[in-house]
Amino acid sequence: MASYILYKLILVIVVFSVSLLVAMYSTYAERKIAAFLQDRIGPNRAGPFGILQPLADGVKMFMKEEIIPDVSNKWLFILGPCIAMMTACMTGVVIPWGDKLLIGGREYSLQITDINIGILYLLGVVSIGVYGIMIGGWASNNKYSLLGAIRASSQMISYELAMGFAIIALVMHTGTLSVKEIAQMQNGWHWNIFYQPLGFLIFIICAFAETNRAPFDLAECESELIGGYHTEFSSMKLGFYLFAEYINMFISSAVISTLYFGGYNIPFADHFIHNGNVLSVLGTLFLFAKIFFFIFFFMWVRWTLPRFRYDQLMNLGWKILIPLSLANVALTGILMYLTGRIH
Amino acid sequence: MTLVERLYLPAILHGLRITVRHFFKKKVTIKYPEEKREFSKVYRGQHVLKRDENGAERCTACGLCAVACPAEAITMVAAERKKGEEKLYREEKYASVYEINMLRCIFCGLCEDACPKEAIFLTDRITPSTFQRGELVFGKDILVEPSDKPIDISARQTKEVLDFKKHKEFSHNKLL
Numbered sequence: 001m002a003s004y005i006l007y008k009l010i011l012v013i014v015v016f017s018v019s020l021l022v023a024m025y026s027t028y029a030e031r032k033i034a035a036f037l038q039d040r041i042g043p044n045r046a047g048p049f050g051i052l053q054p055l056a057d058g059v060k061m062f063m064k065e066e067i068i069p070d071v072s073n074k075w076l077f078i079l080g081p082c083i084a085m086m087t088a089c090m091t092g093v094v095i096p097w098g099d100k101l102l103i104g105g106r107e108y109s110l111q112i113t114d115i116n117i118g119i120l121y122l123l124g125v126v127s128i129g130v131y132g133i134m135i136g137g138w139a140s141n142n143k144y145s146l147l148g149a150i151r152a153s154s155q156m157i158s159y160e161l162a163m164g165f166a167i168i169a170l171v172m173h174t175g176t177l178s179v180k181e182i183a184q185m186q187n188g189w190h191w192n193i194f195y196q197p198l199g200f201l202i203f204i205i206c207a208f209a210e211t212n213r214a215p216f217d218l219a220e221c222e223s224e225l226i227g228g229y230h231t232e233f234s235s236m237k238l239g240f241y242l243f244a245e246y247i248n249m250f251i252s253s254a255v256i257s258t259l260y261f262g263g264y265n266i267p268f269a270d271h272f273i274h275n276g277n278v279l280s281v282l283g284t285l286f287l288f289a290k291i292f293f294f295i296f297f298f299m300w301v302r303w304t305l306p307r308f309r310y311d312q313l314m315n316l317g318w319k320i321l322i323p324l325s326l327a328n329v330a331l332t333g334i335l336m337y338l339t340g341r342i343h
Numbered sequence: 344m345t346l347v348e349r350l351y352l353p354a355i356l357h358g359l360r361i362t363v364r365h366f367f368k369k370k371v372t373i374k375y376p377e378e379k380r381e382f383s384k385v386y387r388g389q390h391v392l393k394r395d396e397n398g399a400e401r402c403t404a405c406g407l408c409a410v411a412c413p414a415e416a417i418t419m420v421a422a423e424r425k426k427g428e429e430k431l432y433r434e435e436k437y438a439s440v441y442e443i444n445m446l447r448c449i450f451c452g453l454c455e456d457a458c459p460k461e462a463i464f465l466t467d468r469i470t471p472s473t474f475q476r477g478e479l480v481f482g483k484d485i486l487v488e489p490s491d492k493p494i495d496i497s498a499r500q501t502k503e504v505l506d507f508k509k510h511k512e513f514s515h516n517k518l519l
Contacts, residue, residue, distance in 0.1 A: 037362045041372040304362040305355065 080136025081240035098284035118179035137229035148228025152219035158317035163206035165325030183263030253294035401462035404438035411457035416447035
């Protein structure tokens with residue numbers, strides 16, 4: 001029992017620190033990729049190729065003066081970034097980061113916990129994330145913050161519906177809510193993207209909206225709202241908000257890779273590699289390669305597309321994505337009936 | 344808009360293709376302190392006050408440069424040469440103080456045109472940046488070329504320039 005707790009503790013710490021590390025270097029990657037897409041070089045002063053830039057940014061954030069506005073609600077003002085950060089870190093729990101390792105005759109799964117409603121847990125925690133933004137924006141007692149917070153929450157609620165429907169179609173296809181089982185089912189080339197292309201499209205659009213990334217970054221929209229919900233935040237509280245966004249991006253990339261792109265399964269690798277441990281480690285690396293690609297994709301899109309107007313955002317969410325995702329659910333049902341998987 | 348246009352996806356993919364092409368393009372950035380942009384031969388940078396071939400300062404503090412200066416960046420104080428200073432100053436009058444405010448200077452080069460003694464020239468050196476404004480008022484200690492390390496201005500003082508200066512309206516511009 002004690003060894004079980006120890007192993008889970010180690011796994012939690014590893015997943016936690018890896019998500020922090022990836023988020024840290026996402027800030028660096030974002031600046032580099034933005035620069036490269038614009039024919040620039042990007043940060044290159046701190047260390048070779050600017051590798052130490054995230055550390056310098058972190059130190060800067062910590063050294064900044066901490067300002068809490070007099071008119072703000074101080075408890076909620078502090079609670080906001082905490083919730084944003086906490087929910088961002090909580091989602092990594094149900095993602096299968098790899099298959100299992102056999103050490104000393106015992107199996108160690110590379111997933112922290114395989115709850116049988118993993119997908120619901122993911123959606124639930126992501127929905128709590130909006131409270132961090134809403135509370136932080138409201139507690140600032142500033143019009144811009146409040147507007148940003150309202151935009152963020154209405155946007156998240158609108159896009160969660162379409163995302164939920166996309167997942168319902170996926171769940172109809174897989175027949176399970178456990179993330180681990182969904183990953184296992186995509187052995188070989190049976191990636192869900194081939195069975196749910198429309199669902200994937202809807203899911204990834206909603207993932208952009210849920211993480212408040214461009215072209216859906218209306219919540220922080222500098223040109224209209226200064227900084228949106230984090231206008232009044234300074235020092236590491238601002239850092240937490242920005243950091244939470246990058247962790248969210250990492251997690252949603254992991255979710256997309258797991259749900260639609262086969263997770264940790266390397267197609268046909270089990271024919272060539274028979275050592276289970278090696279296969280697991282390679283699978284984890286493969287998963288991370290996919291995750292990094294999607295993080296790159298997130299940034300690539302951000303530095304390509306202009307921001308939506310707010311009415312366009314709402315139109316897209318309610319008038320296009322939701323009907324489309326409903327149609328996708330119906331279509332999945334019909335196809336499953338025709339292929340005889342349901343009666 | 345047609346249905347395909349309303350889907351936006353083809354347009355988005357097109358945009359993504361354009362940006363990813365730029366991702367692999369050669370970058371135009373010049374990493375300044377390590378790399379320097381190639382200057383034009385007649386680049387107008389920080390000024391130099393030349394010495395003559397014996398190492399004496401050419402400037403006679405006539406003030407024509409200060410008059411010509413559109414930014415009013417040049418100030419000077421004239422003084423009379425004492426006995427025994429013939430090695431230091433070429434003529435009887437010299438500038439005891441000669442200051443150029445680099446924050447005012449627009450690097451137009453009119454001072455160079457106005458100078459009858461071929462004493463002031465602009466060089467291809469970049470004025471260094473500082474944290475204090477006062478440090479950017481350059482005095483003679485910075486402007487006069489060191490006697491052991493003459494600063495090359497041959498690129499600016501070509502034969503064509505010298506010929507041009509032989510015109511009547513430049514008759515004051517004669518090398519002694």
